[in-house]
Amino acid sequence: MSTTGHHLLGWSPRAVVFDCDGTLMDSERHWQEARVRAFRGFGLQAPPGFADQAKGVHYADCGRLMAEAVHKPELTPDLTAALLHHFLDLVADDPVTMPGAVELVRLLSGRLPLAVASNCPSEVVEASLERAGLRAHFEHIVVPSATPAGDTGTVRPKPWPDVYETAAKLCGVGAEEALAVEDSLTGVESARRARLRVLGVGPRPDGDDVHRADLWVTALHTPELLAWVHTWAPLAGS
Template sequence: MTAHRILDWSPAAIVFDCDGTLMDTERHWQDARNRVFREFGLKPPAGFAERAKGVHYTECGSLMAEATGKPDLTDDMTHSLLQHFTALVAADPVTMPGAAALVRLAARHLPLAVASNCPLDMVESSLDRAGLLGHFGHIVVAGDTLRPKPHPDVYAAAADLCGVRPQDALAVEDSVTGIDSARSAGLRVLGAGPRPAGRGADRVDLWVSTLGDPELMAWANTRIAMAGPPHE
């Protein structure tokens, strides 16, 4: 990793992933997947949780159906997955450790955006319930014209909407899928949370266990604060 590319640098904008980075929703996705498997009388394959992390929910539904030898159930499993996840998030919208404090500090000085593989209404409602939605100028999600992560589309679009070059923006991510997306778009990458297995996480510039990491917050209170008020 090249921590100095973060800690010795002041970004012009920050683009956050949502699930597992801002919101503690990866456990909801895992619970939703398990509920779907049980609903259809299927057993999750070994290691499936790590394989599915950060994947767009439509692709996840397809993976679930294919991994259990039931490709004909793809549409039904995908629909059920989103229904279960929506209910779980509505009942328990919790932010990841340190996320709210970092967002509120950064929003005073930089344009902020979210780049997510989740549906727009899901991202907006979870951030709104957590009191964070108003801090973001732009919410960018995969859709008709933007391919989902690991493609670079959502991060490239978010940087553009923030009015900065990708290389001047920082991505904050928790999954290899998201890291690959941000890197392909040209952003520097901060990884946060449990470090994924394998070598995929090696593409980040700095990894912290939480967004409340003391060194990270010290950086935020100096380097981010140097930027002044956010521009449009």
């Protein structure tokens, strides 16, 4: 538990905003395989450590990083397109939820406004959640947009704060009243910049990175997390 985690456990959010990849859906492995296939399609191989560098990065930025990593910036459009193509194929065949995701979402559904803030294309998020039986529990899905989206303006990808700021606004709460649930440091940074409190899920980062989230838990069904959730008071009328 991070130092601020002790304080977080005495607080109740008024909305919860989940990341999708690696938090709700076990699709980070699909992105990894998609990167491998995209590189292989051009006779290339990812340099050591690239998977950690690419985790949580918007796919368009990831395509650029892939091209830069192999010193072939001219391949950016082709690698980006190949990356998305391979990922869509993989996730369509195997949409698996992360441990505890279904149970936690169902526990919260109807008690608090729920949203998803993801760097993935909307069709990927929608299809993954639908096939996992989770889509109906979320009032809002927020993803980056290249053009203004309604009255929310252009939504930039993580680590920009836009997806989390927009999700909190759509949930009808102030950013400081919402909890973000994230598995990547890129996503944690996005939520922090948006002024949400942050629950990190998965392996604890090394060094000072652990303090970038208010609390880290190993999975969404840890007893510590579930005990805390049961103390949350539902919103009036829920």
